[in-house]
Amino acid sequence: MAVNDRNMTIGKALMSPIWALQLLTGAKSFLDNPIIGSRRLNARGLHLVRVKLAAGLCAWRRRRLASGVRPEWREAFDRDGFVVIPDIVPPAEFPALRDALLTFKGPAREMRQGDAVTRRLAIDPAMLSAIPALRALLTRKEVVALFHYVASYRTTPLHYIQTIVSHSAGNEPDPQETLHADSFHSSLKAWLFLNPVSAEEGPFTYVRGSHRFTPARLAWEQRRSQTDPHAIDRLSARGSPRISEAERVAMNLPEPEGLTVAGNTLVLADTVGFHARGRSVRRGERVEIWSYARRNPFLPWLGGDLFSLPGLAERRVKWVWRARDRLEKHIGQPWRAVGTRTAMDD
Template sequence: MPSMLAAPWWLAQLATGAKSFRDNPIIGSRRLNARGLHRTRVQIAHQLAWSRRARLTAGLPDEDRAAFDRDGFVIVRDFLPPLAFAALREAVLAQRFATREMRQGNTITRRIAIGPSFLQAIPQAEALLRDVRFRALCHYVGSFRSEPLHYVQTILTDSGVPDPDPQTNLHADTFHPTVKAWFFLNDVEEADGPFSYVPGSHRLTPARLDWEQARSLTARTSDDFLSARGSLRVSPEELPGLGLPPAQRFPVPANTLVVADTCGFHARVAATRPSRRLELWSFSRRNPFVPWTGADLLSVPGIAERRIDAMWRIRDRFQNWTGQPWQPAGDKLVLDD
């Protein structure tokens, strides 16, 4: 009986970005996926994303569009003027903020919501968030004219703990195009666990589509929990068969912006020393099956900057049902142990 009651909800999720093979028995159905269910969702989502991107080129430099279309990511060094960057970094380092943290293996991710109180305390952040090029990149890569969620994020890794971070395995976040952006506030060296990406893996080639369908047949019962939840893992040995090169690593200096479609294969390289990676991190993901680029009520000023706090409060209240990996960690400096 419970499954009968839930069936309309599971069915409705097919028209959304729902991705979990494990939690939705329709999305995870081996029989339906053998007949092309997952394959069809992937195809439609990618076709619509590229159609929307064609209408989101305003303010985007030609070289950025060419780099993204080819590689799936754009890297811009010295993004902010030196004085603006120094002012932003010094302001972020100097103050304590209410933080949330999540542990995965030997890595703690610390986040600070960039909302009204943060922007009042750190007005220097507006230099990035209102930058025309930054916004154009987020819109084009994400394929929507939506306001991303913005955080200050610190990645703290203890390389001496023998419990690997699952984010160091190459993976796709989901089956459809989506955007994440990292604006680095400190230098990230090879030993610190830089971002890595497989160039061209954002494109839906016939080989990638066949791989998606094959994985959809076994993902629901996969031993890898994150794959079963729809964030499919890929081994480096599989890449040549997909016509893809090895992952490229990005140790970068501070004041570098990276914007990527995380439907492409990417990972955080395993750090080889205790490290702290500090960044302004942005993320946006909408329903991939709508054809329009705008009409996002959650991007309206007055609502957009309050979404993170609202989401955290809702998940706190209903964490017995929805889960809440982001636990309050008190007021901290961004680089506190």
């Protein structure tokens, strides 16, 4: 046996227990984990078992969190997979909050995907101290209860001020403009739009009801799990599947809907449903408070997230950035430091 072949065999033997343990986590890459990506095991239902178990546990956790959520918000989310809340901040107070967020300067990171650039400033202790109204909003009881319900856990999301600059440079397509699911299990994303978003400005787009694992969705999950991951696009192979128009129609799902909203509108969504960034017809900037939460989908309990504790929760973003900086050559780091910026700086 050649040295390289022997090393590969040893490497697989050492990694096999880790790959097996990842089946009990949110690991989703069909490329990076040969057990998750095994066409033989998935033909026997491995992927489908993980999907069904994650969905069942998510529904069970949400039932236990439902009582704290305003009924009209809960009903809209359960029906559509997202909820739209206009004037989440009292209208008289919103202009001052918006101005404070847009003029705050802090360490920023940027990532380019296709012709779009995304800039993020962490909502950290410095920002929360400088903008007390922001802290009040993010700790409002009814808002926190809704975050928990959509995430299906009592967990504090990661919060950012996010700017998306469309048609920044080049002609490469933005991969976020293709309808996709983020993973095989539920997770929370939320946007509080600081400015109006029109149909021409890349609105958040969602396929209503696509968060439900209907028989048609389960059949689609089963088929995709048996596809050679080396023969499809890389994002799908890594567990964030893209969906074609024909596949959407075959699942009896409605047309994607771009959510055109006024400023001061909060949108929360379960990104196991099919969604995308709408196409922008011209160069422009979309600025929002962007929130994200995704935990291991196989945990039966609601809390237990140490990093959601006050004093830790608001520091996590920068910890994540620094960890990825140090591990860049092993796991990559698409978020580049760009110095101290505001959300609107060129």
